[in-house]
Amino acid sequence: MIEVLPNKCDFCGCCVGVCPEDAIELKESEISIIEDLCTNCSKCIWSCPIEVLKFNPNGVGGTHDEK
Amino acid sequence: MKNKYDIIVVGGGPAGSTAARFAAEQGVSVLILEKDRDIGYPVRCGEAVSMAGLEEFIEPDPRWIAGEITSFSFIAPDKTQIDIPFEGKGCILERKIFDYELANVAAQKGADILTKSYVNGLKFDDGNIVGVKYEYQGEQKEVDCKIVIAADGVESRVGRWAGLKTHSDFRDMESGIQVTASGVNVDENTCYFYWGNIYAPQGYLWIFPKGNGIANIGLAITGDIGKKRSALSYLNEFMDNHYPNASILTQIVGGIPFTPTLEKIVAPGIMLVGDAARQINPLSGGGIISGMIGGSIAGKVAGEAINKNNLDMISEYEKKWHARLGKRHEMFNRIKNGIYKLSNEKYNSIAHSLKKLPPDKISLGNVAKAAVLNKPSLLLDVAKTFFNN
Numbered sequence: 001m002i003e004v005l006p007n008k009c010d011f012c013g014c015c016v017g018v019c020p021e022d023a024i025e026l027k028e029s030e031i032s033i034i035e036d037l038c039t040n041c042s043k044c045i046w047s048c049p050i051e052v053l054k055f056n057p058n059g060v061g062g063t064h065d066e067k
Numbered sequence: 068m069k070n071k072y073d074i075i076v077v078g079g080g081p082a083g084s085t086a087a088r089f090a091a092e093q094g095v096s097v098l099i100l101e102k103d104r105d106i107g108y109p110v111r112c113g114e115a116v117s118m119a120g121l122e123e124f125i126e127p128d129p130r131w132i133a134g135e136i137t138s139f140s141f142i143a144p145d146k147t148q149i150d151i152p153f154e155g156k157g158c159i160l161e162r163k164i165f166d167y168e169l170a171n172v173a174a175q176k177g178a179d180i181l182t183k184s185y186v187n188g189l190k191f192d193d194g195n196i197v198g199v200k201y202e203y204q205g206e207q208k209e210v211d212c213k214i215v216i217a218a219d220g221v222e223s224r225v226g227r228w229a230g231l232k233t234h235s236d237f238r239d240m241e242s243g244i245q246v247t248a249s250g251v252n253v254d255e256n257t258c259y260f261y262w263g264n265i266y267a268p269q270g271y272l273w274i275f276p277k278g279n280g281i282a283n284i285g286l287a288i289t290g291d292i293g294k295k296r297s298a299l300s301y302l303n304e305f306m307d308n309h310y311p312n313a314s315i316l317t318q319i320v321g322g323i324p325f326t327p328t329l330e331k332i333v334a335p336g337i338m339l340v341g342d343a344a345r346q347i348n349p350l351s352g353g354g355i356i357s358g359m360i361g362g363s364i365a366g367k368v369a370g371e372a373i374n375k376n377n378l379d380m381i382s383e384y385e386k387k388w389h390a391r392l393g394k395r396h397e398m399f400n401r402i403k404n405g406i407y408k409l410s411n412e413k414y415n416s417i418a419h420s421l422k423k424l425p426p427d428k429i430s431l432g433n434v435a436k437a438a439v440l441n442k443p444s445l446l447l448d449v450a451k452t453f454f455n456n
Contacts, residue, residue, distance in 0.1 A: 012111055014322025016222035018237040018290060026222060027185050027202075028103045047290040049242040049298035049320040 001056055002040055004031050009052045015044035068179055072098045073373045074366075075199050075212040076178075077186045077225050079106045082341025082358035083218030084169035085124065089366030090216075091176035095373040098210065099173065100184040100201055102219075107166030111321035112355065113245060113283055115258060115275050118156040120356035124363070125172065131165040132158045133277035137256045143418035144263030144411035157258065159275050159283070160355070169359075189215065189228045189337075196229060196336030213378060214369045215337045218362065221322040223343040229334050235345065237290030241270050241323040241352060244298040245285025246306065248313040253282060261286075263411045267301055268292045270407065281316065287323055287352060325349045327400045328393045333385045336378065338365045346392070350399035357392055364388055 009031050016024045023037035024044065045053040074090050076083045079101035091097045103109070115136065121127055136157035141149045174180055183203060190198035190209055198211035217225035221240075223233035253259060253276050261272040272286035284306070288298050298320070306313065324345045332344040340346065341358030348357055364387045372380035409417075 010109075010320045012319075012321040013220060013222040014240065014242055014320070016224065017235055017322045017324060018240045020234055022224060022227050022234075025187075028183070043237040043290065046294040047237050047240050047242050047322060048293070049244045049322075051297045051299060 001035065002033055002038060002042065002044065003054055003056050004033060005052050005054065006031060008050060010050060012049070014047050014049060015053060018043045018047045068098070068181060069096065071211040072096045072179075073212060074098075074214045074216060074369050075100060075210060076216045076218055077199065078102075078218035078220055078341070078343070079166070079170050079180060079182070080218060080220060080341060080358070081166060081169055081355050082343075082346070082362035083216070084166070084173045085359040085362035086216045086218060086338075086340050086366035086369070087173040087178040087362075088169070088176050089363045090370040090373075091173060091178040091366075093367070093370030093374060094177075095370045097173070097178040098212070099170065099178055099180045100186050100199065100210075101180065101182045102185045104183055105163075106170040106180070106182065107163045109319060110162040111243075111319055112160075112162050113243075113273055113275055113285055113352075114160040114162050114277075115157060115273075115353065116160060116355050118158055120359075121158070123356075124359050125168070127158070128168070131161045131168060133161045133281075134159040134255055134275075136258050136275075138254075138258075140254075140257050140259045141418065142259060142261045143414045144265050145415045145418075147415060147418035147422060149418055149421045150257070159277050161277075186219070186225060189225065199225075213336070213373060214381060216362075216365055216369060217337060217339045217343050218341050218358075220342045221324060223339065223345075226329075226332075226334075226337065226339045226343060229337045231329065231331050231334055231337075231339065233329060233339070233343065233345075235322075235324040235326055237293075239324060239326045240290050241287035241325050242290065242293050242298045242320070243285060243287040243323050243352075244302050244318070244320045245283050246302065246313075246318045247277070247281060247283050247316045248306075248310060249281050249316055250313045251276070251280060251282040251284065251310055261305075262409075263414045265411060266305060267298075272301075272305060284310070287325075289325075323347060323352045323354070325352055325400075325403060327397045328388065331385070332361075332388065333382050336381075338369060338381055338384050340365045344388075346388070346396075348399055349396055350403045357396075360392055361388055364391065 073095040185202040188200035226233040259274040266272040267286035269289040270287040275283040332339040340361040346361040347354035368384040
């Protein structure tokens with residue numbers, strides 16, 4: 001599953017803008033992944049300018065296809 | 068603050084405030100909901116705009132202009148530098164103050180503004196949008212309206228809740244990072260652009276001077292590049308190599324969708340403006356003026372629709388946007404696809420062929436005509452479009 005490192009996050013919204021599932025909740029200085037919606041596609045990880053998101057292989061599996 | 072408005076604008080950036088202003092000018096009631104504590108902060112922007120673009124909307128004011136731009140400089144991977152005088156005039160904004168002023172203008176026209184209001188849903192009645200849901204000081208609230216104008220930036224979630232496809236492909240989303248640094252010794256009236264894989268593959272690196280030795284230094288790369296290496300690491304490398312002694316006053320990040328406008332930016336009861344509509348110039352990444360243009364058209368159309376009691380009229384916004392800028396952005400996008408993936412060698416050879424021209428011939432217009440080999444005119448189009456919305 002995808003995890004956010006909240007202490008590193010700048011809350012810019014880049015990840016939200018590429019998320020095909022609307023699975024990221026972003027407030028002024030709070031961010032969370034809505035696990036029920038997340039498909040682990042990893043696009044948010046690739047788009048983050050400052051390496052805030054990471055894939056945790058111990059979590060629920062998912063697809064990595066580039067759609 | 069009322070419990071019912073004609074129009075609710077979600078987001079208090081330049082597009083949102085401009086939409087609110089043009090709607091409120093027509094006597095309809097408007098509320099801006101801004102999720103952050105402050106209008107204008109945090110800034111997520113290189114802050115470069117054309118003076119002509121600004122003047123369409125607001126009298127330039129030294130309070131929010133950090134520097135004036137009269138020339139461009141392109142730097143190729145082998146450090147060949149091409150200087151080109153800018154036919155018009157550009158400026159570097161102080162966005163914190165600029166955004167405040169735009170919101171102030173909207174307020175003077177009658178718009179209400181509520182900050183720290185996090186919109187987290189739309190309110191529907193029988194399938195129609197009748198308001199928005201938002202969180203304010205820990206409480207879930209609702210406010211009714213006839214039209215929602217979504218100016219919620221790169222996230223663009225409000226449009227999704229209305230059924231529009233708003234997210235961008237990660238390969239088109241540029242991941243941007245910028246520092247505002249002190250001790251940067253550059254010409255204070257020149258914008259510098261660095262091209263090539265060594266600086267910012269599938270994007271570019273910029274230095275925009277803000278006066279007194281301060282400059283915005285930033286870059287953007289696509290998600291495709293970000294898979295292998297982050298924007299942060301590219302910028303760190305550049306700073307280490309070029310400005311190891313600069314002091315960093317602030318570091319910001321942000322997503323810049325380098326795409327044409329979304330296929331649909333209107334649906335019953337909702338209009339998308341600015342970054343939320345992907346109204347950014349897909350070649351330069353500039354979105355301030357184009358967002359204000361989108362906002363002005365949307366606000367005006369929405370106000371008229373309310374006054375004529377004909378909400379179907381809002382569909383005109385999409386046509387008017389495409390006629391004004393949307394079609395041009397499609398062309399810019401094709402140019403972008405032609406140049407953003409060139410090799411270091413290609414950028415070098417373009418720079419070398421430009422360098423052969425006599426200095427007095429190096430103007431944006433003349434070079435575009437004179438230089439056919441290697442299509443350097445494409446690079447010049449980039450320059451032009453920076454300050455042409």
